Amino acid sequence: MSTYVIEVTERELALLTAALRSFLFDFGHDQADLQHTIKELIAKLPKVEQTA
Numbered sequence: 001m002s003t004y005v006i007e008v009t010e011r012e013l014a015l016l017t018a019a020l021r022s023f024l025f026d027f028g029h030d031q032a033d034l035q036h037t038i039k040e041l042i043a044k045l046p047k048v049e050q051t052a
Contacts, residue, residue, distance in 0.1 A: 014048045 008016060024038045 010048070013045065017042065017045055017048050020045075 020038055020042050024035060024042070
């Protein structure tokens with residue numbers, strides 16, 4: 001398995017996190033392996049600070 005490093009801004013990180021959560025929860029994907037992989041990916045991301 002290859003490992004990749006990408007650099008994103010805080011705004012891009014927030015967008016990436018929101019997109020993954022939307023993909024996981026809003027679209028109702030019922031494949032357990034896909035859900036598990038997305039949850040693992042979200043767990044790897046730094047926590048996004050909420051801005052007003």
